[in-house]
């Protein structure tokens with residue numbers, strides 16, 4: 465009987481298989497891609513978990529909220545831009561076991577928005593070319609996302 469090959473599929477799974485009552489946290493994030501084929505990274509501010517690491521803009525989905533609405537809300541709060549949910553294209557996802565919680569994070573690609581992203585919450589922002597992504601230290605969950613992002617950037 466054929467079974468699916470390990471690692472098949474589009475998601476980026478870096479969880480260990482250990483069972484346990486870890487809380488699952490649903491976070492939505494976006495690769496904003498500009499006309500110069502750059503992606504926007506935000507640096508986690510001091511005083512927060514994973515401070516200093518560079519991540520994709522986004523945040524936790526509130527109870528009862530659909531993921532796209534959560535992302536539109538987060539982008540307004542964090543970057544002061546307006547995004548139409550229909551411009552959010554599913555790209556890949558991360559499923560990663562941190563010590564204290566399990567992160568499930570759909571990552572969308574977005575190439576159209578209203579306004580100029582600005583650091584509305586004091587975070588640092590960087591527009592980064594594909595070949596420069598390796599120079600930005602990211603949370604462990606994000607590392608497997610790089611390859612699909614490079615593929616999306618190559619598409620223009």
Ligand SMILES: Nc1nc2c([nH]c(=O)n2[C@H]2C[C@H](O)[C@@H](COP(=O)(O)OP(=O)(O)OP(=O)(O)O)O2)c(=O)[nH]1
Pocket residue numbers: 491492493512513514518519520521522523524567603604605606
């Ligand atoms: N936005 C975003 N979060 C990420 C990425 N990678 C990654 O591991 N995370 C984690 C960091 C946080 O634990 C969580 C996002 O939560 P958050 O930024 O809304 O909240 P937080 O933990 O900083 O603060 P709080 O809301 O608990 O006060 O997901 C990423 O690329 N983007």
